[in-house]
Amino acid sequence: MIGNKIRHDTTWNHRDDRYGCKRTRNRGGDSVHGCKVVVIRVNLQSPNTSRLRSRTLNPNQNMAKFSIATVFIASISLLLALTRSFSVENPTDRRILVLLDDLALKSSHSIFFTSLQARGFELDFKLSDDPKIALQRYGQHLYDGLVLFSPTTERFGGSLDVAAILDFVDSGKDLIVAADASASDLIRNIAAECGVDFDEDPSAVVIDHGSYAVSGTEGDHTLIAADDFIQSDVLLGSTKIEAPVLFKGIGHSVNPANSLVLKVLSASPSAYSANPKSKLSSPPSLSGSSISLVSVVQARNNARVVFSGSLDLFSNKFFKSPVQKAGSSNKYAKSGNEQFVTELSKWVFHERGHLKAVNVRHHRVGETDEPAIYRINDDLQYSVEIYEWSGSSWEPYVANDVQVQFYMMSPYVLKTMSTNKKGLYHASFKVPDVYGVFQFKVEYQRLGYTSLSLAKQIPVRPFRHNEYERFIPTAFPYYGASFSTMAGFLIFSFIYLYSK
């Protein structure tokens, strides 16, 4: 029986979740989301006390000549700065490091950067080989997001390398990576570690003779007008992107089994990836709509990463240029790039699609206090509040598909919770007639949203000795039998002893 349950659970593990955020953890650092009552499985690589302690100690050792007071004040202020910069209640990133190949990119992609700055981000531009680049100092991350607009860089300056960037992602920070036709192994490695495989042929770019962007000169059809977007309001905003997105760069593929990666912008079925300058001798390794042009990754700790095969996608030139897809009569004055990139950047920097669950409560029907243990066949109520971050405030999250499980190796109760449209979800049900250590589980994974994974352990006990029925009607013949025997024995004794 248990074996079945386990097998069941294992298959559940392997379930291919289309939405790509299966079993993901809450974003690192958001551990307080569930309030004190919720056990959220978090990736504890975010600031913790020991790191803070080492932070305050290290300056003391290094700068012994300074007076202790100065150091103390400095470290306190640093700590304050850190606390301010990483607020649990505000999941949107604040400080972003932009690494560029060439400082000219700063002006050629200025629309993108200004739009970020206008939304309140602090951008820190650095050349990718700047020897002073550091993502963290004294165990603390200096940035909340990283934009890699340096496709050709073979080696970062400073202490930055692939491992540091992956560590950055694993600690819950966000990343935008733009590759290009000349993408270096470094960029390809980062992508591969996240489940995005750029075409291994270094000279290959995406060519599409079917849906290229019509331009003045008949080019080699490497400038593509792509309009195969992912259908998700969370990722790309509620306004539909009308105009196709201009793309010029390399394609990549993602493993369909990888549930964490999503293709946001796919190539058309007529696209293929090859070197446009040489003749095609063998079938291209990537072709058709399996080519992804832009993909996003939401890691299990809810860190978000965007991979784009084209750096030009973000450029002012593409933002402004008019676009006409080959074979289509619709001519748009402005490409969809700006809208696409802006919306995607909102998602990646957690301005959208970030959920939190708070105030998990459960109690018996008719009571308000949370019991430490339930009894079998108790009626209980479970409630949780779910909010979504709108970029500036927490708004109630409204959905009709949030389910709660009463789980012991397998869900004994699985119930869709009803909502009051103000963020409160609640369900009431009867505890099953099985004792054991159960869990209230809410596993909520939806495309584009951060995953909610709440688990609260609660034991369920059997009846106490005095909670059973005292007199069972079906047993009355037995009661009668025993009492009549007793009476009979008494009478018999009297007669036997005193009859003479």
Added chain:
Amino acid sequence: MAVPVDNLTKPTPASSTLRFAFGNVLAFFILLLIGVLAFSIRLFSVIKYESVIHEFDPYFNYRVTQFLTKNGIYDFWNWFDDRTWYPLGRVIGGTVYPGLTLTAGTIWKVLQSLNIPLSVETVCVFTAPVFSAFAAWATYLLTKEVKGTGAGLTAAVLLAMVPSYISRSVAGSYDNEAVAIFALIFTFYLYIKTLNTGSLFYATLNSIAYFYMVCSWGGYTFIINLIPMHVLLCIVTGRYSSRLYIAYAPLVVLGTLLAALVPVVGFNAVMTSEHFASFLVFIVIHVVALAYYIKGILSPKMFKVAATLVVSVGVVVCCAVVAVLVAVVASSPTKGWSGRSLSLLDPTYASKYIPIIASVSEHQPPTWPSYFMDLNVLAFLVPAGIIACFAPLSDASSFVILYLVMSVYFSGVMVRLMLVLAPAACIMSGIALSEAFDVFTRSIKFYISNLSEFLQTDAGDTLPGNNVSPQNEVLKNEKKEDTLKERPSRKNKKKEKENIEKPYVKSKTEKRPLVLPVEASFFALFLTVLLGGFYVVHSVWAAAEAYSAPSIVLTSHSHDGLHVFDDFREAYAWLSHNTEVDDKVASWWDYGYQTTAMANRTVIVDNNTWNNTHIATVGTAMSSPEKAGWEIFNSLDVKYVLVVFGGLVGYPSDDINKFLWMVRIGGGVFPHIKEPDYLRDGQYRIDSQATPTMLNSLMYKLSYFRFVETDGGKGYDRVRRTEIGKKYFKLTHFEEVFTTHHWMVRIYKLKPQKNRIRGKTKKSKSKTSPTTPRSGTVKKNPWH
């Protein structure tokens, strides 16, 4: 000590009341000393180690007792423990024999109310020695009922230090058996007492003692089968009497009612076949009683007619009842017998069908040396005792013989039941020794009185003190003789037996007691004392060396002195200090009780092996490859995995040696675990000949991870005495978080699921791997 005993049994007509009084006082003090002896011989473990709870089960009992003292009896009764058998939990109140816990809890309460502030642990540690003193006194009472005070005192001395009982009742061995043996002997005493007196008062007491036994130990079924057997024996041998009826009928009625009150027994008291024998005999004794009654009323001729009528009807009825019983029993899947009981009747049953029972070492049949280890000279004295019991055969002595025979059989099935044999052996040996002393001292006394008559001296009156002094001289003389003679032991023992046999044969035929030649008496007396001396020496050695180790602290003597291995407590302390309160720790079930009691962490399985499937799940996880094991453990919310590894220091009872049971128990439920996959040439091997399945199993990996670093690349396992097969490997799904000083306990943490899922593997760049070991391992095994 037994010498003055004989004086008591031989009161001379002159001043007999004074001598009785003197004898009683002496017996009282001897009993007191026996109690002190029984208590103090069990303190070696405290002196040599410390005052700790021993082994595995006692930790559970200790934890339960703590709960009882903290929360009271009602909460204990209704205790649902959510920290074991996660996530199933365990209803402790309904699945535990509460006798021991209630006893220790009561002792603690009483001491508290007397303002003696002992900790619960101290009370638990010393419960077993205290009750072994009680058991010695109960043995005295029982043997006294059978063969008189002298035999009683001898048996009590023997029981106070019988190694078999010491092994289960040293200070700290806080297990059910500690109080159950006392309850067992005391119940038998009350049964014999009732049988001898025919008093309903003792019969009621007997039921209450039986109730205490039911509370204490599952071994109560031994009582409820042995007593009916004895009753049947008495009936068959024509020894039926009203005393027998009074001894038996109230016990069955009251005892069954009381037994049904114990939650763990409940309806089992009337529904399982272990109890059927008692009911059957209950019917039989009533039929017999009726027959005797009718026989008294009717004339012999009429009775004959009635008897034939009743017998013919009775046979038919009996056949019908037996048929119904057989049908009922056969309809239940295990034939109405629980697995442990079935393994008693058919010793091969458990190893054939229930690996979880066979895997426990104390459920194995004992080897011959264990009889000599646990009983020592008693093994030789028992036959003599049986012979003594036959002369003359009484109800009581036939009971003791039956008890002995049955317990010998059961001890041959299961080494644990040696414990039940020990009191029987002590009683028999006590009777034998006492009878022997009786004969020898009588001969000597006869010789002395003859001598005094012959000398015609003035010292005519024999004061009680006189008897002691010549024997002291005798002992001195014997010591001299000892140096002269090497004893031909076998022959002497045989002679002794014969000697014991003789007096009673003669005492029946002629009233004059047997008198041996004085030289032979002296010599035999000396040899008997020597025999007792050997027994004492052996028992003290067993108590001090063999049975006092608490098994959570180990010591070893080597050329550079004493080594103490305190790894278990180190590991449990680490767990309790470094893990979250609600974290789940998985280990093989042996360590479940200790983990909950000492580390206070939730465990998946523990020593109460009530759910075979759950244990098989853990066994399967341990036998599976790393990834599959991780998935099983993760599905059970396990955070930490604890393995016991003895390869570094040569601790033989580690998890690799228990691994075959994990495979067998796991494979019994989950057929994808196949034992032959782990075997090479029919053996579990971990050296270079080991099978790939073995080398890839989680248990192998967790045991030998980084082991090769300890001895510079050899990886020599000191338990298996071989180099391990796979030396260099990495763990992908587990990380080592703690390994104790001697590597005896290793604790691993389940790695969380990967934050990202990698794409296709690329040629790894040298710059990526060195800084993060994580990405290094990822490359080898991209997993979902």
